[in-house]
Amino acid sequence: MVTNVTTITSFGRSGLYDWMIQRATAVVLLVYTLFILGYVFFNPDMDYLQWRALFDQTWVRVFSLLALLSVGAHAWIGLWSVSTDYIKPTGPRFLFQVICGTAMFAFLVWGVQVLWGL
Amino acid sequence: MLFAFDLSLESQQGFDAVVDMFENSFFAKLITWGLVSCLLYHLFAGVKHLIMDCGYCEELESGTLAAKVTLGAGVAAVILSGVWVW
Numbered sequence: 001m002v003t004n005v006t007t008i009t010s011f012g013r014s015g016l017y018d019w020m021i022q023r024a025t026a027v028v029l030l031v032y033t034l035f036i037l038g039y040v041f042f043n044p045d046m047d048y049l050q051w052r053a054l055f056d057q058t059w060v061r062v063f064s065l066l067a068l069l070s071v072g073a074h075a076w077i078g079l080w081s082v083s084t085d086y087i088k089p090t091g092p093r094f095l096f097q098v099i100c101g102t103a104m105f106a107f108l109v110w111g112v113q114v115l116w117g118l
Numbered sequence: 119m120l121f122a123f124d125l126s127l128e129s130q131q132g133f134d135a136v137v138d139m140f141e142n143s144f145f146a147k148l149i150t151w152g153l154v155s156c157l158l159y160h161l162f163a164g165v166k167h168l169i170m171d172c173g174y175c176e177e178l179e180s181g182t183l184a185a186k187v188t189l190g191a192g193v194a195a196v197i198l199s200g201v202w203v204w
Contacts (some may be wrong), residue, residue, distance in 0.1 A: 023171065026164050033161060037154075041202070048126075048133035055127055107120060114124045 005090050011077045011095050018077045025070035034069035061115045068111040072104050119153060122146075140203075151203040158195035162188050 012018045043050065054060055079100050087093035126136040139146045166188045169175055175184040 023168065026168065030161060030165070033157065048130045050132060052127060110124070112119055114120070114127060 005094070006084050009094065010074060018080075021073050022077045025074040028066060028070040031051055032063060035063070045058060055115070064115055065112065068108060068115075072102075072108055075104060076101070119150075148200050151200055154199040154203070155192075155196040158199065159188075159192035162191040162195070 010018060012021060039054065040046075055064070080097065083093050083096050083100075087096055122136050122139065125132040127133075166175070166184050168180075169184070175181050181203065
């Protein structure tokens with residue numbers, strides 16, 4: 001049952017919005033994963049200059065930022081559904097969500113720093 | 119993985135350190151293999167969900183087949199990424 005505490009911790013205003021964002025971010029991450037895994041797979045002996053040059057291109061940085069934000073939204077919605085399914089008592093569930101949120105924030109800031117702090 | 123990414127872009131030494139880590143550190147290989155396998159399985163299952171969202175594979179037979187294909191792809195991913203990493 002979705003109580004007010006559950007609703008305010010969800011990502012979007014409605015379940016349908018979450019459902020859509022989940023799919024949208026999934027497609028972004030699908031393309032990004034194939035891009036990166038493909039690049040590393042087909043460039044086994046790439047050197048630092050080539051790897052650095054890849055991420056010096058603005059479109060790769062923007063795409064990586066989009067993927068990073070997508071991971072945040074995708075993971076939040078996913079973990080929110082998991083936590084509301086399995087952690088029934090409000091206190092521990094909220095603690096779990098705060099921990100996930102903080103970790104996500106840390107990864108996001110760290111990721112942006114890597115992409116633009118170079 | 120973010121740590122390796124950060125280190126690899128930082129400098130030539132960082133990049134070499136990451137390459138060395140992926141080639142020689144058992145721990146790094148295990149994490150990478152596990153992570154890539156989980157990601158690929160999640161990815162295949164996700165694609166299956168996207169397909170189901172479009173209205174396909176919703177009957178018993180097609181659904182079971184889709185599930186088996188996903189599992190098969192997952193197993194293949196574990197083996198292939200294992201070969202790639204080790």
